[in-house]
Amino acid sequence: MKTFLNNSSRLGDGGVHMVLIFADQTDGQFKKTAFEALSYGAKLAEQLGTTAEALVLGTPTSDLAALGKYGVKKVHQVATEALNVFDAQVYTKVITEVVQSTGATVLVLAHNNTGRAIAGRLSARLKAAMVPAAVSLPDTTNGFVVKKVVFSGKAFANVSLNTDIKIISLNMNAFKAVAGEGTAEVVSVNVAVDAPKVKVTSTDKVTGEIPLTEATRVVSGGRGLKGPENWGIVEDLAHALDAALACSRPVADANWRPHHEHVGQTGIAIAPNLYVAAGISGAIQHLAGVNRSKVIVVINKDAEAPFFKAADYGVVGDVFEILPKLTEEVKKLKGA
Numbered sequence: 560m561k562t563f564l565n566n567s568s569r570l571g572d573g574g575v576h577m578v579l580i581f582a583d584q585t586d587g588q589f590k591k592t593a594f595e596a597l598s599y600g601a602k603l604a605e606q607l608g609t610t611a612e613a614l615v616l617g618t619p620t621s622d623l624a625a626l627g628k629y630g631v632k633k634v635h636q637v638a639t640e641a642l643n644v645f646d647a648q649v650y651t652k653v654i655t656e657v658v659q660s661t662g663a664t665v666l667v668l669a670h671n672n673t674g675r676a677i678a679g680r681l682s683a684r685l686k687a688a689m690v691p692a693a694v695s696l697p698d699t700t701n702g703f704v705v706k707k708v709v710f711s712g713k714a715f716a717n718v719s720l721n722t723d724i725k726i727i728s729l730n731m732n733a734f735k736a737v738a739g740e741g742t743a744e745v746v747s748v749n750v751a752v753d754a755p756k757v758k759v760t761s762t763d764k765v766t767g768e769i770p771l772t773e774a775t776r777v778v779s780g781g782r783g784l785k786g787p788e789n790w791g792i793v794e795d796l797a798h799a800l801d802a803a804l805a806c807s808r809p810v811a812d813a814n815w816r817p818h819h820e821h822v823g824q825t826g827i828a829i830a831p832n833l834y835v836a837a838g839i840s841g842a843i844q845h846l847a848g849v850n851r852s853k854v855i856v857v858i859n860k861d862a863e864a865p866f867f868k869a870a871d872y873g874v875v876g877d878v879f880e881i882l883p884k885l886t887e888e889v890k891k892l893k894g895a
Contacts, residue, residue: 578604578611579663580631581654583673587620587643591773592669592729594629594736599729600667601630603696607665613743614657616650617642627743629736634745635661639752645673646755651680656750658685658724670728671772678728687724694733711824711847730851731830732775771822774803776833777852779822781807783838783859783878787815792882793837799889805829807839823848837878841866858882 580600582593597613604611612633613626623634637653654677658666666681668674670692682689690705694715698704702719705727709716771777778797784790797804804820811821822829824847834852838859839845846869849855857870858881867873874881 576662576664577609578607578665578667579614579635579658579661580611581614581616581666581668581674582626582634583645583669583671584615584617584619584621587618589619589621589626590669590671591736592671592674592731594738595732595734596667596669596729597626597629597631598736599696599727599734600665602734603665603667603727604630606696606699612661612663614654616653623745624742627741628738630739630741631743634743635748636745637748637750637752639750641752641755644755644759645676646757647676647680649753649755651677651684653750653752654681655684657748660748664724666724666726668726668728670730674728678726682726685724685726686722687726688718688720688722689726689728690718690720691728692730693727694730696734697727708851711828712830712851731772732832732853733830769801769803771803771805771820771827771829774829774831776800776802776835777805777822777829777831777849778802778835778837779805779807779839779849780810780816780837780878781839782809783840784810784815789879790816792879792886796835796837796882796886796889799886799893800833800835802833802835803831807842807845836866836870837882839866840864841869858885 578600580597582589582597601611611631613631615623615634615636618638618640623636626634635657678689678691690707692708693705694708695706704717704719706715706717778793780793805822806816806820808821808823808825810816811818823845826848828848830851832853834849835856841864850869854871855869856872857866858874858878860877862875
């Protein structure tokens with residue numbers, strides 16, 4: 560499938576001024592997806608024969624100069640404490656002004672919750688063609704064509720961007736974060752920051768767990784576990800794999816597991832390197848949220864379970880027998 564997004568204005572000078580990467584942070588720390596976006600943007604800048612620079616909003620406690628390890632030469636910081644709390648409208652306005660003031664012609668950001676909330680707004684403000692959920696570097700042999708996932712990960716589309724400014728939101732785990740040597744110059748940017756129209760009165764945060772949106776490995780359970788009292792075998796495997804925990808919608812609806820662990824079309828969409836599904840039949844709604852996983856392992860005693868059709872590896876067997884044995888083997892390999 561090939562989709563073309565056209566705009567009457569093209570690169571007037573025939574060149575690319577700079578690739579700007581938005582590195583988002585939470586509670587003073589940069590997200591894993593930020594490092595992936597930085598590495599992707601730096602590689603893209605190298606491909607285009609230009610420079611890569613980063614944009615940071617707020618006052619993170621992390622060392623900004625250290626972002627140079629991911630290939631950026633300069634970090635633009637709008638050091639306003641109000642930006643430590645995400646607001647889509649405020650972020651859009653600030654990022655728009657920085658893109659325009661720096662002359663950046665390509666903006667890269669992560670396709671996470673933050674990126675999805677602002678990418679469309681930025682596209683409208685900057686009159687820029689946008690590719691959400693990109694999975695590879697652009698093909699610049701004949702234009703600027705970016706590959707992305709479509710139809711809930713069932714297919715790919717090649718999208719041609721022809722506007723002066725281009726926006727790419729990078730799919731999670733689609734590009735490996737590579738840290739090397741180097742430091743970046745940190746410059747302060749003065750931008751008027753509007754007061755948010757939405758006031759956050761309280762925030763409930765999950766602590767002590769690997770966030771699903773950041774996880775490279777996920778172990779998930781379904782109704783085949785028969786009840787919350789049996790979830791220990793799922794947790795044991797997750798801990799052995801250093802993986803995040805997840806569940807299907809019926810499990811969350813039955814209050815066996817918290818709703819923030821629900822993955823699927825109506826829950827959290829994930830794209831880990833490894834997704835292990837235990838006791839999940841694989842309804843289309845569940846598959847739509849996890850089929851961007853690079854490797855899917857399905858464990859189910861029903862050989863006719865729909866999930867086996869989407870699996871890279873399938874085990875027909877009782878989860879109460881398979882999971883403990885799998886956990887034991889993982890521990891042996893880690894101890895070897």
